[in-house]
Structure formats: C-alpha cells, structure tokens
Amino acid sequence: MSTAATFQALRTEEGRRNPYPHYAALHATGPVAPLTGSYAASVHGYDAVCRVLRDPAFRVLDAERLSRLMPSWQEHPSLTVLMNSIMFTNGDQHARKRRLITREFTARRVAALADTVTSQVDRLLDGIAELGASGAQVDFMKEFAFPLPSNVIGELLGVPAEDRAWFQPHVTAIGAVLDAGGDSKYPPADKAAAELSAYFADLVRQRRQDPRDDLVTLLSAAGEDEDTLTHEELLSALVLVFNAGFETTTHLLGNGLEVLLRHPAAAKRLREQPELAAPYVDEFLRLEAPAQLTTRWTAVDTEIEGVAVPAGSTVLVLLGAANRDPARFPEPDEFRPDRADNAHLTFSAGAHFCPGALLTTTEAQLAFPRLLARFPGLALAGEPVYRSQLTLRGHTHLPITVA
C-alpha cells in the first residue's frame, strides 16, 4: 500500500478506531514520509519524532501561523484564549509563561493532592458498587473516567466542587475548535470561552481578597512586575490546564481499563502486586496514547531524515506511532508492563513536554489498584463505544459489571 493510501485508510472510521496496522505500514516505509495536501510530511519513527519535538525550528501552532491560515481568528474568543496559552506559544514567550506556571505547579503540590485523589477514587468506586450491585451494567466513563480528573483538577485549581459539572461541556466546546470540521463549532466554543474566562476572572478576584492553598491563588498572587503573567495570560493558563488535563486523563483511565480487561492474567498480577502500578500505567500510556498526534510548523526551509520540509509548511507528528516503532520497542503491539526503558512519547518531549504528566500518572497509579482490589469480579459487559478521533483517542462508553 502506498503512503497516500495508508493515510486515506487512517482517516476512515475504522482507521481511527484501530490505527495500529497503518502505523506498522508507515514504519515499514521509513521514519518519515513526504505527504501532499495540508501536511508536508508524516513523522512517525521514534528517533525522528524526538528530533522534531526538540528542534526549535519546528514550532507549535501559534498566533503568527494562525494569522496566515485564518486572518480573522482574533474575532473568536475561543482562539484568543488558546493562543495566549503556553500550548500555542513558542520561543522566549513560551519559556517565560511556562516558567511562571510550572514554578507553582510542582511535584510537592501533586504529592499533596494524593490523599484527595484517593478519597475521590473511593467515593466514585462506592457509586459504581451501588449501581452495579445486582450485576447491572455500569458505564465506567460516566461514573469514573470523566468525574475523577475533573474533580482532581478542580481541587488543584481551587474550583469549588459545585461548579465542576458546569466545566465539562465548556471545556469540551473549546477543545472542539482544534478538531477538523466546519465553522459551526465556533459559536458554542466562543460562548464557552467567554463564560469560562469570566468565571476565572471572578475566582481570581475572590482569591486575591481571600487567599487559599490552591493554584488559582498562587498564580494570581504574584506581584505586578514583569515576572508575572498578564491578566489574559493567567485566564488562558487556567482554561488550558482544565482543557489539557481533563479529557486526556479520562482516556488514560478508559484505555488502561480496557487493556486490563482484555489481559486477565496481567490484571490478576496487578491485583496481587499493586506496587507494579507505575510500570503498568507507563505501558498503558505507550500502547494506547490518549493523544495520538500533534503538529509542528516551520518558518524556514528544513528537512527531517532527508525529507524536505519547506518554509511555511506543517508536519504531522504521530506520537502514537512512535510509541509502536519496532526499532525502539520490541514487539510493539504487545502489552508488556515489564519493558525496560519504556520512554514513550505520549507526553511529547522537548520544550512542550506535558507539565501534567506527574499529576495524571499519580491519579492512574492510585486508581487502578484500588479499582481491582474493590471489584474482584470486574469484567467487560459489552462492546465499548469509541470516539472517532486520533487527536484524542478513547471511549465514550465502556460498559463493565462489578458483581
């Protein structure tokens, strides 16, 4: 099959559902393939992906690039909020904003959330136990994988519990502007961005008057000097943390559970040896990355592995394919939590490496052993229903029984 045909197959419903045979076909042709159309190349070999992610010539989508693609973008609050955030900023501005955010979002802060995560996990497991007591089907996504990360990020930021349910549809609407599709996504996304910004502006005001031990307080308490996020940057940072940290973690939980349910011997081992949670979670992340791809654009003529990338073009960076590169991971399609040196690229690499990696892995490492211990009869209760996207790959429904 030609590379063009492989990409055509990847774009179908079935290809998004199961991209892995197509990734294998790409690896057979080499680490980088030239493309025609929106992207100059597909970068999928492990070493090539590492190189692109670490090379400053390859930039994340930013205001400069968007101005060329969509001159009217500033009319959309959803896009102005996103473009002000670190995920869509490069170079010195990115380094400045990222330093100001990550100096408050520390390993100590994540460690301090561990007890809260544990009690949230147990509370959600109680709910599942009640719903599934008589053998009834329970949707793991609805009852666990969506509420857990939303509550944990809510705790981290300091969003009151009663406001958190309101966040999910808003965050989803903003995220939708990054997916393919027509202009109909903008009105709901713009409304959501305006409402979320207003909400955070109000929360920032409250925390400045009445400081608490949360990220909103810490990020908004910094002085008025230049070593501070501007008000717009602060609001963008808060919206982005919710946006980037919520559904990605949801799909780590859903994807990881499906792997366990399809590998009963491995599930039994983790039930007996909960101390193996860290390598299990890493292998879930490698095998079933919640975010399968990202992109980079370049303002200068360059190349990767001999494939020309002209100035002004964008490349597709297939993180999920790099994780299954047979040259890097022996038997890449196998679930093997014992792998040595499991340095997957699910959290990206280089300047934009995910700052939420520790929080999300901590959540998953606490959640899976408790779930297995609580429900010895945990089983899949029907065919899971999947989202049909590679940008965010996971389930909409994952039916289980627990009794």
Ligand code: HEM
């Ligand atoms: C399984 C869960 C998660 C996955 C798979 C994931 C994945 C990623 C990836 C791939 C990137 C970089 C994209 C690129 O290089 O183009 C990224 C960036 C980011 N992530 Fe995560 N993420 C997860 C959880 C979280 C959490 C829990 C938070 C926050 C609490 C978070 C906050 C961010 C932020 C703020 C960025 C932008 C960093 C920058 O551009 O400098 N993520 N994430």
